[in-house]
Amino acid sequence: MNAEIGHYALVLAFALALIQSVVPLIGARKRDASLMAVAEPVALVQFGFVALSFAMLMSCYVGSDFSVSNVFENSHSATPLIYKFTSTWGNHEGSMLLWVSILTLFGALVATFANNIPRSLKATVLSVQAWIAGIFHLFILTTSNPFRRLSPAPFEGQDLNPVLQDIGLAIHPPLLYLGYVGFSIAFSFAIAALIEGRIDAAWARWTRPWMLAAWMCLTVGIAMGSYWAYYELGWGGWWFWDPVENASFMPWLAGTALLHSAVVMEKREALKIWTILLSILTFSLSLIGTFLVRSGVLTSVHAFASDPARGFFILCILVLFIGGGLGLFAWRAPLLRQGGLFAPVSREGALVFNNLMLTAACATVFVGTLYPLALEALTGEKISVGAPFFNSTFGPLFASLLVAVPFGPLLAWKRGDLPGVAQRLAGAFLVALIALAATFVFEGQPLLAPFGVGVALFVITGAITDLVERTGLLRTPLATVARRAAGLPRSAWGTAFAHMGLGITLLGIVGETQWGAERIVSMNPGDKVSIRNYDITFDRTANRTGPNYSELAATFTVRRHGETIGVMEPSKRNFAARQTSKSESALMARGVSQLYLTIGDVNPDGSVAVRLYYKPLVLMIWLGAVVMFIGGGLSLSDRRLRVGAPRRARAGAPAMVPAE
């Protein structure tokens, strides 16, 4: 029964999406308040039905209802409960349902909280949201129905892919989708602005919280995925420039550019047309990302054609929204007027540079990801574009952007004083230079490492410099500093934290890639292997059984200078239902560095292939992303951005804040 309820709820949601995509729009055109008022309740109820549909699919999974084809293919009665929940979206159909659930959730949030925007704009935005939701409902219902029944019902399911049986699946896809889909709000606002034909600074203020929230989720979503791959795949890599990763990285690059251009628009009314275009592009990249992953086009151009209905539908959606969005932009954008003049050297100028570099970096990733597909489709020639290509093209672009990061927040609006800013950054520059020299002296080559450390520290201390300058630390009495710090807009703290996060991540990348050590050896119980002052002794192996697997676990004792500091237990798991095996790595954190241990097969002579890594500073890669997330959160909590925040009378006199 549950599957039918879920299916029917989705059909109802589709019907509601159709109403929502037309009626409020007509209302907005005719300035008819009652037609516009349809948008909010319908958006809420639509979300309710999609959520019900999602909950029904989940109940099929939790109840192991193998008469539902989707459950049969991706679950097993012995699967641990947590993975029964998460396997709901560990497959194509379920993940599309999660996608629309989040999409309609955002629609419902706009309906509920966006009360400070003009009625007609809100109605139009909700209509555009419903266009997206409607077409996705239709996609799921016609080509990817997760509720299809099997008859006769099988007794047992095929189990979830072992690689996905991890807590990572619980966190990574929902966060990623919150990010992807969150940018749909920016898209809907952009389309609505183009339809209305008017746009001003307030537009940026209304949309920025949504952009920020989406960006935050996408940031930690990508980081989480990276960490998951790092410990799950068993060879210690954390970023592979895989098309699937690039698919999530492109919206992040465009979204980061969007956040920054929206600042210029909000403060100075400049870059309006560009911001609108970026909003459309960011969500377009999210759509492309979703489909690159979902359509199977990545494995091969031919896999795409193997399910023609799905592939064709996907192409139609892309053409409709990207083509339609850009077409509308080309037609209506000339109506929008630019405001706010600025000199090339200014905060605006710095943000334009940021946008230029991020867009170029994004274009590089885009072409690198799609070029092999295009070439194969056009000429039949097969080439590969992998990590070495991206490192040598994306790397320099992003590195030069990072060097410029500390300058941005210190430059004044309209007309900046570059020598003055350089002077204020002298301290940060000095720190970076000392770090560079020290790294060079102590670590020597490769030469990339000292420069990486230098840039990372420049970014971090540059962000701190900004805070020091704004609070007057070292120049004024501490009481004044504390008062200024308290009065400083949260967005200023947000900027500093987000930029600091970039530096921290870079430091982790440099440490892991340049100073890592690796040992690949065959070991018998009793053997010892050493890596960077850590002695690891192979004690024994033991066979164990888990809920839906059996495993061979190896126990290693870790010692440092003769002192035992812990035990590591990597294992090799066999999953009966899918007849596959998987290596479980063991990690031991030492500060922000990690020891990483995996085992391979047992050789006929009883020895085990062991791969041991020492990964210096590796945790900083993801720590940086968390710091960026905190920065986004601080910025989001800024008074002026709080959506629908009640307008309170300011208590007492506002604290002194240096003029920007």
Added chain:
Amino acid sequence: MTKNEGLMTGGEGLGMSPALFRLCSVLCLLSSVLCHEAAAVQPDEVLKDPALEGRARALSRELRCMVCQNQSIDDSEAPLARDLRILVRERLTAGDSDPQVVDFLVARYGEFVLLKPRFEWQTAVLWFTPAAALLAGAIAIVAAIRRRRTAPQTVAPLSPEEEQTLAKMIEPK
């Protein structure tokens, strides 16, 4: 101490006949992307000479495991990747230079084996993208600035009421 140290169990003796190799490739294709039968670089593959092994590892990172999705042979667990790793080491031990090894593999498997495509007419667009994107962006920015400087401001100012509404919306008290 060197970074890589391993036991040799006759890695050099693993040269395969073409027929056997073809059979292996087919088996690899069958097992497709889910190649979990063996781990990446095995202890028995590691060369004794650390300099040579270092070169082998660096080369392996630039070469694609053709049956996997976007993995280098250094990372891949597929049997084919293992064969390629051993092949690379054989060529290096035989005295080939790095470009010679790459040429050998390209001649055998085509450009597809390179994770970083060579600069040729058909990859020109790919390689020029970063520079072209930067240049196009820079030109667009300069053009926009010029246009802004010369164009007179013809926008009708907001009416006083509109100004008031806008001010209210922007400055929540």
